[in-house]
Amino acid sequence: MNVLARSPTLALLMLALVLAEWLWRRRRPQFGYDGKGAWASVAVGLGHVFSTALSAGVLGGLFLGAWRLAPVHWSMQDWRVWVIGFFAVELAYYWMHRCSHTVRWIWANHAVHHTPEQMTLLSAIRLGWTNLLSMAWVFYLPLVLAGFDPRMVFVLLAFNLQYQFFLHTEVVRTLGPLEWIFNTPAHHRVHHASNPYYLDCNYGGVLIVYDRLFGTLRKERADQPLRYGLAHPLGTQNPFGLAFGEWGRLLADLRRASGPREVWRMIAGRP
Template identity: 35%
Template sequence: MDMLLQHPDWLLLALAPVFLLAMVLEWHLGIRAGKLPQSADYQWREVACNIALGAMHQLSDLLFGLLILQLYFMVFDWRLFDIQMNFGYFLLLMLAQDFCYYWFHRASHRVRWLWAAHSVHHSSESMNFSTAFRQSLMYPVAGMWIFWVPLVIVGFPPNWVVFSVLLNLALQFVIHTQWIKDFGPFDLIFNSPSHHRVHHGRNPQYIDRNYAGVLIIWDRLFGTFVPEVEAVDYGITKPVNSHNPLVVTFSEWRDMWRDVMAPGVSWRARLAAVLAPPPSHGADGQSGKRR
């Protein structure tokens, strides 16, 4: 535990064997047994792309992590409280971090700059455990780390904050599947595979819903929850149509840059191309189509 707190970025690497075992079981007991739809299938080009994206994301986290941690320690000097971590404070940190994650996730669908990174995760038209690996190396550049600064300002030690962020992401692995239907009565509190399948859907009523990390209570409180009713159509409404991890990573950044640099466009429009919701998103909670 002390080693992981000193090097929290190692947490996901340490759990990699567990993740890979879950993928094998999902494939063998669900897909090979013919119990899951085609959208859950493991296609080798897709899986290879997902794993490559996950590796690139992990490398980016390792490279930027030291710098971000140093920034957190600088902010920590201005903390409001001296929190001595124990089990109770750890649970409080996980709750607070999950709340911050909800707002990061919601902003990632409502601000195009953040969506340029997050769209990588949504660009797959399949849903299985390998989809959880489909992450962007651009998250540190997009500013994901900013959303955890309030936790450091309150007084949670930076190493613990980073550990809680990565633990939250690790716990979300289990919701990227069609093999598990839901969590039964625990769906009232926790984000489940059913809730998260909705989040990955491009069905009009599913777009920009269910932003939860671990707890679904935030969506219920802030009016962004929708239950899974009809079959989910996975992906984004402007498909990337590539298994090249670099194309998948930079597709939306390229399109955003093109809109910013379009000739004859006002500065207000250029700013909106970066900070407004992605094109074809409507008002929050009333989106038409997601790019």
């Protein structure tokens, strides 16, 4: 399970696929390729790596503290724990992702990922810089308190996120029967659409089964062409504007709040 040992190979594969997708889109005028948006995604992605490194110590300490409080510790040497852990992490990711779209405080960080107006592989790395502040990590603490080793949770979550890199493309249309079980590019394109019909759906990471179970699965409709990006675009490709744009909108609204109740409604309410 040595993710770091495999990361150079994975990075080269991702780079090769990005270049192949660029060639594919350039040869199809109906798609084209947003070069400025691509470089903005790279810049935001680098900022995400830096911010994640800065917050790693704090989050590591919090999860280690939760691990010490857990009444039972499940062995990482047991393959059954990994299988159960996979489905547990997937469930935690589903609810974290769902709340990232329905709780404005968490959305302020997650919205960064939805700013690209083209669905390309590089849009997968356009991730927020304020994960620690947004508190989205809280959804994984119950797993550690339930006895799953924090290292296992981080490895499974890393796999979950790396898998999703391959979902951000229009090259792959459908994957047949796999669409019933796995999150696929077809499902994830719908998730990234900003049309009113497509908002708030398809939250799965690796799997789509929890969306089927909780009624949040939605499929693309022929009469509703997908439109990517935010419902209310930020109007910038500046990495700092993309990373903090939604926080700025939230703070502007909070300044106009009439009291604590309205402040809470803005923070915890829907975006």
